[in-house]
Amino acid sequence: MLRIFSDELLNPKNFVVTLELVPGRESFGRSTDTLVGIAKDAFADGRISAVSITDNPGGNPSLSPDVLGYEIFKHGLDVIVHFTCRDMNRVGMESRALQLARMGMKNILALTGDYNGKGFGGQGAPVFDLDSVLLNAMFKTLSKKLIASGDPEEFFTGCAVSPFKTKEAETHSQYKKMDKKIKAGASFVITQLGYDVKKFHDLILYHNAKNKDIPAMASVYLLSPRSARAMNRGRVPGAYVSDDLFNKIILEWKDARQGLKAAIDRTAKLGVILKGLGYRGIHIGGIHRSFKTVGAILDRMEEIEVSWQEYLSDFENKADNTYYYFDKKTESVEKQTVMESLKEKLTDHYPYKILNRAHGFFFDRKAMLAPVYKRIATLFEKNNKTWLLKRCLEDPLKVLFLSCQSCGDCGIQHLAFQCPESGCPKHTRNGPCGGSRDGYCEVYPDNLCIWVRAYERLKKANALTGFLKDSVPPRMWELNKTSSWINFHLEKDHQK
Ligand code: SF4
Known part of the structure; x- marks a missing residue:
């Protein structure tokens, strides 16, 4: 060399x-x-x-x-x-x-x-x-x-x-x-x-x-x-x-x-x-x-x-709408119309709040009910019935709320409860690529970059402290098309 x-x-x-x-x-x-x-x-x-x-x-x-x-x-x-x-x-x-x-x-x-x-x-x-x-x-x-x-x-x-x-x-x-x-x-x-x-x-x-x-x-x-x-x-x-x-x-x-x-x-x-x-x-x-x-x-x-x-x-950049980290710590909040504000609440703020609550309740290993969930997950697996939970409950809910792609190694918690598989064409789990423009995705310019949405959701919920803090391991492909819920509770996924 x-x-x-x-x-x-x-x-x-x-x-x-x-x-x-x-x-x-x-x-x-x-x-x-x-x-x-x-x-x-x-x-x-x-x-x-x-x-x-x-x-x-x-x-x-x-x-x-x-x-x-x-x-x-x-x-x-x-x-x-x-x-x-x-x-x-x-x-x-x-x-x-x-x-x-x-x-x-x-x-x-x-x-x-x-x-x-x-x-x-x-x-x-x-x-x-x-x-x-x-x-x-x-x-x-x-x-x-x-x-x-x-x-x-x-x-x-x-x-x-x-x-x-x-x-x-x-x-x-x-x-x-x-x-x-x-x-x-x-x-x-x-x-x-x-x-x-x-x-x-x-x-x-x-x-x-x-x-x-x-x-x-x-x-x-x-x-x-x-x-x-x-x-x-x-x-x-x-x-x-x-x-x-x-x-x-x-x-x-x-x-x-x-x-x-x-x-x-x-x-x-x-x-x-x-x-x-x-x-x-x-x-x-x-x-x-x-x-x-x-x-x-x-x-x-x-x-x-x-x-x-x-x-x-x-x-010098003549445009005055550019954010600088050391110039102004917070971006001025653009005035929203009533309809825009309602849409934002329905598509971002409330879904984030609900999913955050649900996640804390069902998917926190330190929670009081965690041993119970583990026992249920073990039962499903022992009886070869994990598919039942996945098809009857997990898939309908996650497809409806998250456009879930059934990767079996869920990463929504790292992205303010958005799916990196369906939401980001590059499936990023550790932060945005360099290609976004004015907040919009490099690949699908009509969509906000999933990380911009994550930041905005967390900011609104006063929860930015953990944003992009820890490194998220690679997706475990061996879990593809299996139940991410079971995988979590049986400690098979990337959070083990
Ligand atoms: S701009 Fe954002 S959503 Fe689009 S590919 Fe890059 S990280 Fe993914």
Whole structure:
């Protein structure tokens, strides 16, 4: 394993630069050669600590980061492999991790992943067997096993965080999930892309207060009109480009040369600001043609570094409805009409209250009646009649109130009594993915993100203290289609 990236990043005196490469849908050909060429030039330049390689970006098939990474790695440049939860179950993921360990590539960026795009014959099936918190935990556990079996090096695993969220619920959820990923084993953090410097500041303040020993890097991107449009329209999950900035970029690129010059300048300015704010490095994206552009960004950064504060106003967010963790602790409550308020009570507040009560009564192992429930559950199981309880009582109630998918390892209590299987297309049990936009789901933009709903429900019930506090183990697939009630009382599920 090359230790260039980890050694440089873990030394607080360094400001680290990494470069993101995005492979295409070809094994050989011009675009693949270009990426290898960029990596070789980066190595020769000497200012780049590692290249990171994306894993089927946008959910669409592309050349594997493992194979392209290995080719680059063999040239002596360190590589960060993006590793998502979308395309493989935990067995495939663990096997892939072993393969990477064998190849010596142990810098991992562990991500939930964008939702599935299209492959052969149409859209791919979403897997999301683990989430990014659990993926970090998997690498930590695997590292211990590998060391015990004679592997000389652990994995060096990092996580992503998206601070560019407008809502209080999203912002808190993102920050808390970042804490969970760090607790699970992440050794570094890389932010999503965005052009709101106050958000970058907000995150680093939070991060340094909570996890100051874990280095945080910030993403910057060479914005072209195409990428700016995609980010402005919300087509890059978690990334943010304001309308003002988008319009400015369109004007700049009327002359392509001027457009590129302005893009280099903007990237360099944001880079020095982020250094000034206390980020430990930048992660440069949007480089598809040549390393020259990266060299120009880094040269420009060296020129303007001392005056970084002068550029802060270039990256202000003009929208006034954005929530900042350190600016206003609570979001102003929007006035609801009588009908809206009634709907909210009927769909969220009262169901939460009822389910919370019922859950406390029936599913608390410390409750007085818990031994009785256990005895009943044992009787059902002994007589092979668990199906009776499930079909006659559990299924009708849970399908009606929760759109239950009968996973047998119920996780509603971690989500303010919503089902992660039916409510979240990525089945997240440990916090939101990075893709929500203005509170709405990345995959189904007409639906509120299930974590935003959970936060709002808990806030209204004054029960936010436990929100996203503990790590929830992976779903136990061996319990699929069995009675979650029986499984709970017989201590077979993840809460055992
Ligand atoms: S519900 Fe939330 S966490 Fe789940 S996919 Fe949608 S945005 Fe991501």
